[in-house]
Amino acid sequence: MDVGASVAAVFREERGRLLAALARRFGDLDLAEEVTSEAIEAALARWPVDGVPPRPGAWLMTTARRRAVDRLRRDRTYAARLAVLQVEADRANPEPVTGDELPDERLQLFFTCAHPALPAADHAALMLRCLGGLTTAEIARAFLVPTATMAKRIVRVKKKIREARIPFRAPEPDELPERLPGVLQAVYSIFTEGYAASSGPDLQRLDLAEEAVRLARILHRLLPAEREVTGLLALMLLTHARRNARTGPDGDLVLLADQDRGRWDRTMIEEGRELVVAALTGGPAGPYGVQAAIAALHAEAADLASTDWPQVVALYDVLLALAPSPVVALNRAAAVAMRDGPAAGLALLDELAGEPRLRGHHPYPAARADLLARLGRSGEAASAYREAIELAGTEPERAHLRRRLDALDR
Amino acid sequence: MKYMLLINAGAVDEQGGAADCTPEDWMVYDKQVRDAGILVSGESLADLVTATTVRVDADGRRTVTDGPFAETREVLGGFYVIDVPDLDVALDWAARCPGARGSGSIVVRPVADFGA
Numbered sequence: 001m002d003v004g005a006s007v008a009a010v011f012r013e014e015r016g017r018l019l020a021a022l023a024r025r026f027g028d029l030d031l032a033e034e035v036t037s038e039a040i041e042a043a044l045a046r047w048p049v050d051g052v053p054p055r056p057g058a059w060l061m062t063t064a065r066r067r068a069v070d071r072l073r074r075d076r077t078y079a080a081r082l083a084v085l086q087v088e089a090d091r092a093n094p095e096p097v098t099g100d101e102l103p104d105e106r107l108q109l110f111f112t113c114a115h116p117a118l119p120a121a122d123h124a125a126l127m128l129r130c131l132g133g134l135t136t137a138e139i140a141r142a143f144l145v146p147t148a149t150m151a152k153r154i155v156r157v158k159k160k161i162r163e164a165r166i167p168f169r170a171p172e173p174d175e176l177p178e179r180l181p182g183v184l185q186a187v188y189s190i191f192t193e194g195y196a197a198s199s200g201p202d203l204q205r206l207d208l209a210e211e212a213v214r215l216a217r218i219l220h221r222l223l224p225a226e227r228e229v230t231g232l233l234a235l236m237l238l239t240h241a242r243r244n245a246r247t248g249p250d251g252d253l254v255l256l257a258d259q260d261r262g263r264w265d266r267t268m269i270e271e272g273r274e275l276v277v278a279a280l281t282g283g284p285a286g287p288y289g290v291q292a293a294i295a296a297l298h299a300e301a302a303d304l305a306s307t308d309w310p311q312v313v314a315l316y317d318v319l320l321a322l323a324p325s326p327v328v329a330l331n332r333a334a335a336v337a338m339r340d341g342p343a344a345g346l347a348l349l350d351e352l353a354g355e356p357r358l359r360g361h362h363p364y365p366a367a368r369a370d371l372l373a374r375l376g377r378s379g380e381a382a383s384a385y386r387e388a389i390e391l392a393g394t395e396p397e398r399a400h401l402r403r404r405l406d407a408l409d410r
Numbered sequence: 411m412k413y414m415l416l417i418n419a420g421a422v423d424e425q426g427g428a429a430d431c432t433p434e435d436w437m438v439y440d441k442q443v444r445d446a447g448i449l450v451s452g453e454s455l456a457d458l459v460t461a462t463t464v465r466v467d468a469d470g471r472r473t474v475t476d477g478p479f480a481e482t483r484e485v486l487g488g489f490y491v492i493d494v495p496d497l498d499v500a501l502d503w504a505a506r507c508p509g510a511r512g513s514g515s516i517v518v519r520p521v522a523d524f525g526a
Contacts, residue, residue, distance in 0.1 A: 163520060164497045165520065166496065167497065
């Protein structure tokens with residue numbers, strides 16, 4: 001890693017905080033981004049020479065605000081428009097008391113990025129930009145779209161934030177149940193893209209999964225009492241703990257059944273398990289808490305056979321009631337196959353045959369193929385594997401399915 | 411910041427009113443908007459059968475036609491322009507509007523500001 005990148009990583013936390021505080025103060029994301037970058041550049045130039053100031057956060061904030069004032073002096077029309085914005089922003093949220101440290105106003109920014117008035121597809125991109133500090137090119141790579149396309153999407157959402165005046169404001173407690181799921185969904189979508197890339201040469205993109213974990217940790221610190229935030233963090237940790245066992249030496253996919261559980265990250269599992277308990281205590285469980293509980297059952301089992309499958313199925317039943325979806329039903333069917341045998345699982349899978357959301361979803365034919373193979377129905381299994389190979393998005397997944405196809409006893 | 415709330419009526423009853431709310435609902439809402447001191451303007455539009463469309467072609471010739479008639483399910487039934495600090499507040503007022511219920515909907519559009 002070059003020096004610039006490692007220093008940039010050091011400033012990641014500060015960058016998000018600075019941007020959040022400035023966005024709220026000026027009511028303008030573009031200006032906040034511009035002066036945040038300038039302040040960090042100034043720190044990179046000055047600190048190695050002058051030494052790190054006693055209050056780094058305050059130094060960055062003062063520098064950024066000074067740059068903003070300069071910018072506003074140069075551009076009077078912009079300043080006039082912003083002055084109105086500021087008055088109204090202060091009317092809506094009074095200035096917080098600031099001490100030595102930078103105030104953490106990132107919660108506001110999370111909710112602005114995932115505002116329901118912005119397209120859901122862009123929530124995660126905006127979060128990576130504002131709170132993750134990724135460049136447009138890095139975000140484009142994350143979502144496997146051309147940089148120009150991503151740049152256009154980001155410009156469009158920022159224009160809407162500015163012109164429709166979407167506030168930098170955290171919702172009131174009574175609004176949280178409506179607004180929090182959108183934020184969690186965006187963070188989780190970053191994680192799933194990192195955990196199981198939808199396409200491309202690599203199965204896992206660990207930097208992206210780690211960035212999602214980092215964002216969930218920030219959110220958990222800011223909203224410690226929200227059990228679904230806790231549940232999401234737990235789910236991601238318990239899943240991410242398996243990262244080293246999920247791919248073989250050549251980047252090929254290793255299924256849960258075949259993973260070397262000794263390579264699971266035990267520290268991360270422990271942290272995840274403690275969080276699961278917190279997520280499931282003190283009220284009805286939410287969908288992330290239940291999924292985390294399922295992940296915890298896998299983490300606790302010595303191997304696939306000794307997994308508490310009845311409990312896994314019971315948790316999928318809870319999850320289906322909370323958040324009905326054919327994808328959850330598919331996972332439940334796979335768990336039923338482990339509990340009651342392949343025929344029972346296959347019967348459930350066949351009930352899902354007409355589901356539009358499973359059309360084009362390669363795990364569906366792959367799961368059918370596995371169960372058909374276990375039942376000795378090789379011919380049908382082969383055609384289901386071929387269907388799955390056709391649909392799979394990454395090469396490691398296709399290679400894995402081809403190996404299963406070749407191993408069929410015909 | 412000014413926002414226009416465009417009130418689209420979904421299903422309309424025999425009297426031409428929105429089927430999902432009563433005239434009393436509208437009176438209560440209208441009073442709330444006025445009492446909050448945010449009202450810039452607001453009107454309820456007469457029945458769509460009274461609408462007339464005007465077009466002027468490249469030669470300056472005017473064409474006047476009857477209608478339009480509802481080709482889509484949603485028909486603009488009225489509007490408010492309100493002055494509030496930000497979109498969240500505007501969305502709250504839109505959500506309270508009786509026209510948002512049932513098959514109706516409210517489109518919230520910021521009024522363009524050309525730097526007065």
